[in-house]
Amino acid sequence: MRVAVVGSGFAGSLLARVLTVQGHDVVLLERGTHPRFAIGESSTPLANLTLERLARRYGLDDCYDLAAHGRWVVRFPELERGLKRGFTFYRHHAGRPFAVDGTRTERLLVAASPNDHVADNHWLRADVDHHFVRAAVAAGVEYRDRTDVTAELLKILGADFVVDASGPGGFLARQLDLPSALHRMHTRAGLLFSHFAGVRLFADVAPGLPAGPYPDDWAAVHHIIDEGWLYSLRFDHGITSAGFLLRDPMPGTPEETWRHLLRRYPTIGALFRDARPLMPLAFRPRVQHRLTRAAGDGWAMLPHAFAFVDPLFSTGIAWSLRAIERLASCFENGLPIERDLSRYDALLGAEADQIDWLVAGAYRAMAR
Template sequence: MRVVVVGSGFAGSILARVARVAGHDVTLVERASHPRFALGESSTPLAAIALERLAARYGLDDLHALAACGRWSERVPELRRGLKRGFTFYRHARGRGFENDASNRNRLLVAASPDDAVADAQWLREDVDTFLVRRAEAAGVRYLDRTVLDGLERRAGRFHPRGARRGAAVRLEADLIVDASGPGGFLARQLGLETALPRGALRTGLVYGHFRGVQPLRRVANAAFPAGPYPDELAAVHHLLDEGWMYELTFDHGVVSAGFVIEGAEAWRSIAERPPADAFRALTRRYPSLAAQYEAAAPVRPVAATAHLQRRLSRAAGEGWALLPHVLQFWSPLFSTGIAWSLLGVERLGLLLESAAGPSGAGGDRLTAGLERYDTLLRAEADHLRRLIEPAYRCRRDFDAFDAYTQAYFAAASYSETLQRLRPAPPETGGHWAWSGFLGATDPVLQRIFAEAARLAEKRRSEPLPHQRPLESPIDAMRRLIAPRNLAGLADPARRRLYPVDLEALVAAAGLLGLTADEMRARLPLLRGEPGAGD
């Protein structure tokens, strides 16, 4: 079978390589060339387990290395990265320095790993994407960079993309064409896929860059920072602001990736009137502690801006074509879902390409049926992610409510990862965890939890006066709500918003996975991503 993948970011390059290992003739097409800058830099445990499954199934040992920061540092040290131990959140008040106390009234830390060796990584995409393209070429993938595709025909059951490369005409044939590019991708234009953004949906813009000389907040703010499960800045750091929020991702070579996510058209207009570098600086100056962090910082590349982050297309796949998840939809970088969801798409398409490797007729029928399943599941996940993310934006000004709401996300993430590492995939997935819904998208219990969590957050927002609010605190209400999926000891006021990876809490909750405490203890080594974990 002839496969064409459009876009050579990490997901496109991995998919091209997987398809080649599965026995197909593969062409990988890239409009630009590597190395190049790209966003989407923060990995998660669900991304790690997808990488490990891909590594085990297709013999791609380098993907196993990229799944944990310790292995990465040992096996591919030439690729720059950052140590990511978890998720850090701060709530700022405009015009005032960051304030905090022993109870962490404006600070939340949630660890994603017990130590540095198995921690996630911040991906310097310039290095990672280049590395993965070269690995795809070494596996036998035909790679065409500086190639602009501008036409597509379908004849005799095949797609025929055409374009130009360095002045020469390019004509390709594809039994399957996959768009792994990004906003306004090739297939969306050529197939006339409609946008499917809901009316009244979240709208945010982004001002972003890479900087040197950034100081961690805990070094410049005159506030309490009780000892947490990891150093605050070795994480995906989120500064919650009146206008939206700011992210910071620290790389080991001293560079910080930072961006302001600005909500609403009116707030964005005041930003868009300035050059991006001036807008970034002006935003830091609204918050004295951020201004102190960036006082001596300098960009290592031009600061840039994107006016509208949200995108959604009407379909994810059809006969002979598919979009990777990030092409179907992008909603927000708030919970670092992008890498993991894209890798799930790669896994699923890899499994479909395996099924299509048999006799041409039967293989084609299996591929068509599989693409229908792929389309249905991705669209359900896209809806789920939007419903998961938007309430967090709405309650960000009330840190008690925000803290409580995020516990639902962390319950879903930790439950999904632990379930996939310790239990076999259920029959409805065909024995492959890749076909389970991302972050609980097909789990009725988690669906109910998110719906009720959103309702509670909205109820608190609509009742701003203390005497109007229920006697039960947001965190107590959330602890009760997430109990059926709370493996990690979350929503516990006694932890004072500092959540380590607690293996004893996991053992105590073994029954939620249908295990005894002894069975759970025996399986704990699988959580470190040793070969054989997952399917």
């Protein structure tokens, strides 16, 4: 059976490789090239457990090693990553430095692993996505980049099934004219983001914090502010991915908004005092998107093509990997049948609802 996978991020490339291992004839189609910048960088224990299961089931030894920080560093030192020991939260107040005040300190550390060796990772997506593309090609996937995907091209390629692994407004959303279901979503936030060099450690700008179960910065760091929150993901080579999720639009250019927020929250400003963006600051007015369907006769979407909620709680990588696992099981006996695709569609819809309610509730709590 001929399967076309549209989009060669880590999810599309990994699914294409798994389907090839199963014996399917797979073509992976990509509009751009690699390596390239992407956001969605923070893994979790659920993501790593899923990656390990995929590794064992389909003989993907690199996936097993990429599922834990210690194994990753030994096997793939050239692929940049960041140690993630857990989830760190700070509450900041406008016009006031972060206060270290004993048991009243507004700081929460949630450990996700007992040591560095088995810890999660932040994925530098330019490196990781490129690795998965190369691994797919080595496994026998036909790869075509710089390709404009059209219905005519898929007909020429003889595709029996199409998987959209791209992103919002992707090929299948346009081709099938799928209605938006954005009105169903309760979470609403825009994103102001870049990668930075020279971001300081939190302990350097807020001295006196007691030791926690892990160093504060080796985590998915959440700086809660009145307007939303700031994520900060530090990679092992010193680069930091950071972005403000803002409930309401703010006037001015991305650079003006960034400077305003750093002035408004002095400790965050101190963290980024000497930092420089490695690419121009970018702003997306709303990061949420959702469609009404995720699968049908002869087609399916991976999560990011179907829906996205928010970076809060790092659900993206795990959701994509679980969807790969489910969709691959639908192909194990040939062309997916209607019952399996209906179940896949229902599961993605239910999970989008669950993530949305969780994140929307957290936003309401953060605003108090």
